[in-house]
Amino acid sequence: MKAALLYLLLALVILPAAAQSKTTDALEKKFDNSMAFYFYKNTLRMLNQQENKEFDELIRNIEKLKFLIIDKGEGRFAPSDYKKLLSDYRAENYEAIVTSRMDGRNFDIYLNDTGHTPATVVLVNDSTSLFVLDMIGSLDVTKAGALFSAIDGSSEIGKKIKDFTEHKDTKKKSKGIHID
DSSP states (O other): OHHHHHHHHHHTOOOOOOOSSHHHHHHHHHOTTOEEEEEEHHHHHHTOTTOOHHHHHHHTTEEEEEEEEEEOGGGTSOHHHHHHHHHHHHHTTOEEEEEEEETTEEEEEEEEOSSSSOEEEEEEEOSSEEEEEEEEEOOOGGGHHHHHHHHHHSHHHHHHHHHHHHOOSSSOOOOOEEOO
16 A cells, blocks of 8 residues: 555656755756656655654654755766865855765755755765755754665665666656655
8 A cells, every 4th residue: 555655656756846956956957867856745754654753753844855866977977066066055055064974975964044944955975876855944964864764765766766876878867756
């Protein structure tokens, strides 16, 4: 039953939603090999297949989330691009609040609390991919990795992510997967 709901959600796809950050939007447009998923509070709750109260608490203050994946293969995304990306977020009034490294991945968390609703960007950067969680709302930064793991670990979304990151031919990836 729960798997059927995820299939239904993936089938309801594809009206692109506006990015929370102009930088994230520009990043998606610049790299045609990107893949984007859009989540709202109710669909984030559906990822919680084990009905984990901690996960519900984690997503409590997230109104909307864009999950963008960039394949860095063949030199498409250089270290200088990542430095520019961080600079672009800072230019949009995002502040770096956490920078860490774990299991060969860099985690950078940026917060913009200048508007009515805070905006948070979580960047997960490794040698093959860049993952961007761009959200309207906030989360406990000490648990940002748990949110990334939950999205990555969801059976349907995780499979699409794995297929995307392992896909090496030149076909253009489908873009703008919208889950409402």
